[in-house]
Amino acid sequence: MAVTIHDIAKRANVSPSTVSRVLSNSDRISEETKQRVRKIMDELGYYPHSVARSLVNKSTRTIGFFLPRVVEQVFNNPFMYEIIRGIGSVASRNNYDILITLGEGKKEEETLRSLVHGRKVDGLMLIAARVNDFAVDFLKNQKFPFVVVGRPLHNENSVNWVDNDNVDAAYQLTKHLIELGHRQIGFVGGPLAYVVTIDRCEGYKKAIREHGIAIRDDYLLETEFLEEGGYKAVVQLLNLKSPPTAVVLTDDLMAFGAVRALKDRRMKIPEDMALVSFNNIPTAQFASPPLTSIDVNSCELGKTGMEILLKEINHPAAATNRAIIPFELIKRRSSIGVSK
Amino acid sequence: MAVTIHDIAKRANVSPSTVSRVLSNSDRISEETKQRVRKIMDELGYYPHSVARSLVNKSTRTIGFFLPRVVEQVFNNPFMYEIIRGIGSVASRNNYDILITLGEGKKEEETLRSLVHGRKVDGLMLIAARVNDFAVDFLKNQKFPFVVVGRPLHNENSVNWVDNDNVDAAYQLTKHLIELGHRQIGFVGGPLAYVVTIDRCEGYKKAIREHGIAIRDDYLLETEFLEEGGYKAVVQLLNLKSPPTAVVLTDDLMAFGAVRALKDRRMKIPEDMALVSFNNIPTAQFASPPLTSIDVNSCELGKTGMEILLKEINHPAAATNRAIIPFELIKRRSSIGVSK
DNA sequence: TTGTAAGCGTTATCAA
DNA sequence: TTGATAACGCTTACAA
Numbered sequence: 001m002a003v004t005i006h007d008i009a010k011r012a013n014v015s016p017s018t019v020s021r022v023l024s025n026s027d028r029i030s031e032e033t034k035q036r037v038r039k040i041m042d043e044l045g046y047y048p049h050s051v052a053r054s055l056v057n058k059s060t061r062t063i064g065f066f067l068p069r070v071v072e073q074v075f076n077n078p079f080m081y082e083i084i085r086g087i088g089s090v091a092s093r094n095n096y097d098i099l100i101t102l103g104e105g106k107k108e109e110e111t112l113r114s115l116v117h118g119r120k121v122d123g124l125m126l127i128a129a130r131v132n133d134f135a136v137d138f139l140k141n142q143k144f145p146f147v148v149v150g151r152p153l154h155n156e157n158s159v160n161w162v163d164n165d166n167v168d169a170a171y172q173l174t175k176h177l178i179e180l181g182h183r184q185i186g187f188v189g190g191p192l193a194y195v196v197t198i199d200r201c202e203g204y205k206k207a208i209r210e211h212g213i214a215i216r217d218d219y220l221l222e223t224e225f226l227e228e229g230g231y232k233a234v235v236q237l238l239n240l241k242s243p244p245t246a247v248v249l250t251d252d253l254m255a256f257g258a259v260r261a262l263k264d265r266r267m268k269i270p271e272d273m274a275l276v277s278f279n280n281i282p283t284a285q286f287a288s289p290p291l292t293s294i295d296v297n298s299c300e301l302g303k304t305g306m307e308i309l310l311k312e313i314n315h316p317a318a319a320t321n322r323a324i325i326p327f328e329l330i331k332r333r334s335s336i337g338v339s340k
Numbered sequence: 341m342a343v344t345i346h347d348i349a350k351r352a353n354v355s356p357s358t359v360s361r362v363l364s365n366s367d368r369i370s371e372e373t374k375q376r377v378r379k380i381m382d383e384l385g386y387y388p389h390s391v392a393r394s395l396v397n398k399s400t401r402t403i404g405f406f407l408p409r410v411v412e413q414v415f416n417n418p419f420m421y422e423i424i425r426g427i428g429s430v431a432s433r434n435n436y437d438i439l440i441t442l443g444e445g446k447k448e449e450e451t452l453r454s455l456v457h458g459r460k461v462d463g464l465m466l467i468a469a470r471v472n473d474f475a476v477d478f479l480k481n482q483k484f485p486f487v488v489v490g491r492p493l494h495n496e497n498s499v500n501w502v503d504n505d506n507v508d509a510a511y512q513l514t515k516h517l518i519e520l521g522h523r524q525i526g527f528v529g530g531p532l533a534y535v536v537t538i539d540r541c542e543g544y545k546k547a548i549r550e551h552g553i554a555i556r557d558d559y560l561l562e563t564e565f566l567e568e569g570g571y572k573a574v575v576q577l578l579n580l581k582s583p584p585t586a587v588v589l590t591d592d593l594m595a596f597g598a599v600r601a602l603k604d605r606r607m608k609i610p611e612d613m614a615l616v617s618f619n620n621i622p623t624a625q626f627a628s629p630p631l632t633s634i635d636v637n638s639c640e641l642g643k644t645g646m647e648i649l650l651k652e653i654n655h656p657a658a659a660t661n662r663a664i665i666p667f668e669l670i671k672r673r674s675s676i677g678v679s680k
Numbered sequence: 681t682t683g684t685a686a687g688c689g690t691t692a693t694c695a696a
Numbered sequence: 697t698t699g700a701t702a703a704c705g706c707t708t709a710c711a712a
Contacts, residue, residue, distance in 0.1 A: 002457060045457075046457075047453050047454065049458060050454070050458035050460050051391055051395050052395055054391045055392055055395055060391065062439070078418045078421065078622070080421065081420065085442075088440065088442040088444070091442070092441075092443070092446070097441050097460065098439070098440040099437050099439050099440075100440055102431070102432045102438075104432035117386075118387055118388060118389060119389055119390060120391070120402075120437065227622075227626075253622075256626040259626065281623070282418070282593075283621070283623035283627070286596040286600070286628075287628065288626075288627065288629075289628075
């Protein structure tokens with residue numbers, strides 16, 4: 001069996017509580033005993049039992065990363081990994097671990113309950129706010145510390161969250177196309193169940209309207225955040241009587257699909273159709289043509305989200321926190337072509 | 341405070357142990373009491389405290405995913421996320437969670453000790469075997485359940501692992517180039533500290549030799565598993581008096597770098613230089629040209645690894661397990677060109 | 681079929 | 697400066 005605090009105590013001729021105090025470096029223990037106890041700990045290869053600690057401390061120093069199945073299917077996306085890396089770097093620095101719970105095959109409520117009431121984690125990170133987000137409502141209701149990476153629709157002021165200004169990002173992206181001379185611009189969004197889709201669509205519409213262009217419903221498409229979704233959407237747009245000359249897609253993977261659809265028909269990008277998208281995943285720059293994309297700064301989203309969560313865990317009384325992470329419009333050949 | 345087993349017991353006029361037995365659905369409790377206790381659990385919204393459970397059960401139903409900093413830097417790679425998804429699907433099905441520990445800024449031993457002796461996890465998944473792998477040695481020594489995704493160099497028979505047959509994969513990939521008529525073939529591997537690099541290099545050499553071609557040391561390069569590494573390597577190869585006409589790269593990201601290097605010099609792929617690589621990350625097919633790549637089946641690596649780990653956790657006495665996951669050579673335009 | 685009580689490995693309160 | 701002792705919330709012999 002592993003060595004416990006009692007084993008140390010016995011060997012050092014002190015009580016377990018003294019050992020515990022040495023562990024927390026209490027200043028009410030003589031330097032001499034500290035030395036002695038520490039030496040024995042080393043000899044015996046002692047390491048505190050984190051579960052036992054958690055039980056009495058009521059803290060696991062672990063935060064949960066919860067991905068309900070619906071979300072995971074939609075966002076099977078490289079940028080998810082970037083977010084985890086961001087979270088991880090802040091977590092690691094603060095001696096927190098990350099518990100990943102995939103809700104696969106289980107009901108969302110069941111999984112959340114096991115995390116929250118089971119006290120497996122001190123707080124939760126949610127990825128992507130949905131329009132009616134069960135997880136947000138549940139956690140809010142339970143007063144459990146959490147942060148959403150993504151602006152929630154209904155609880156913007158009472159929930160901790162971090163996101164880009166997606167309305168503005170879509171606005172800038174669309175404006176970029178308009179400035180290139182496009183007047184017929186399509187919009188391919190993800191599922192409308194996600195707030196991010198709504199925001200980006202709004203930014204798109206705002207840019208269109210501001211430039212005196214009419215909004216065409218047949219230019220507005222909703223699909224999955226996947227390559228296949230982008231493919232289908234572009235095919236549908238191309239089948240219109242007057243197809244758009246440019247398309248805003250809300251994800252790079254979709255844009256990859258769009259590229260494939262256009263290549264299948266021997267059409268040129270951006271000459272026949274310009275493409276712009278979101279996320280700037282690591283391979284967007286290596287696509288053919290390289291994709292104009294909004295860099296959402298995923299790593300920073302994760303980092304800041306984690307910082308907010310730590311604040312919430314340690315000072316639950318404090319005000320609601322939110323953060324807007326700057327994005328960057330990266331112009332590449334899929335919109336501006338080779339000339340420029 | 342959260343409701344405990346005692347609260348339920350009081351309300352149901354039974355003892356805590358009875359409640360506990362209801363929880364584990366013991367067959368020594370009358371159906372009637374079960375019903376009654378369960379009803380009260382629902383009413384009070386009871387959920388078992390997982391930490392308390394872990395303490396007595398000596399199991400956290402959590403497995404650790406350990407990524408020492410050195411490894412993480414090297415493998416900042418989309419296929420890592422695929423592996424996690426694979427692990428996650430099996431874990432979720434078996435009611436396990438995944439604890440991700442990024443060793444950032446901490447010593448590897450320190451982190452491992454906190455996981456193993458701190459009993460935060462029931463077992464560990466290691467990603468990528470290094471030639472002298474501290475983690476492997478440490479865990480083996482501690483007799484702690486673990487599995488390596490990647491063949492270990494020294495303990496092939498005494499350690500659980502799962503991997504592709506990297507020697508064969510590299511052999512097939514190189515042979516593919518030879519069959520296309522190439523005789524001058526370069527090899528750009530990752531750091532030699534990783535077993536995977538050694539294996540792939542061996543497969544490459546085997547194919548070269550078997551076809552009566554001489555091995556040229558100036559065609560063998562070692563670099564990072566990153567885009568930049570591929571770029572630099574190809575530049576170096578191009579500066580040779582007689583550069584290779586084809587190159588085997590051990591990662592798609594490297595291949596992206598290679599593509600960039602060639603495009604910078606207005607060289608054609610595969611006419612001026614054919615490229616083939618490993619991993620078949622989701623965007624390899626959308627590169628320009630689409631990349632010929634070995635699909636290592638990352639998701640399956642994760643799944644099988646997790647299955648082996650569960651076996652090890654539940655039957656520690658059983659024999660050492662290992663698994664070879666089939667790979668697939670996906671031929672695309674970066675090697676075969678458009679004609680075919 | 682159910683209850684009592686000990687124990688899992690810590691920390692924290694109170695006394696000494 | 698240190699030591700008893702009682703938690704933390706659960707499981708499991710052993711008794712009844």
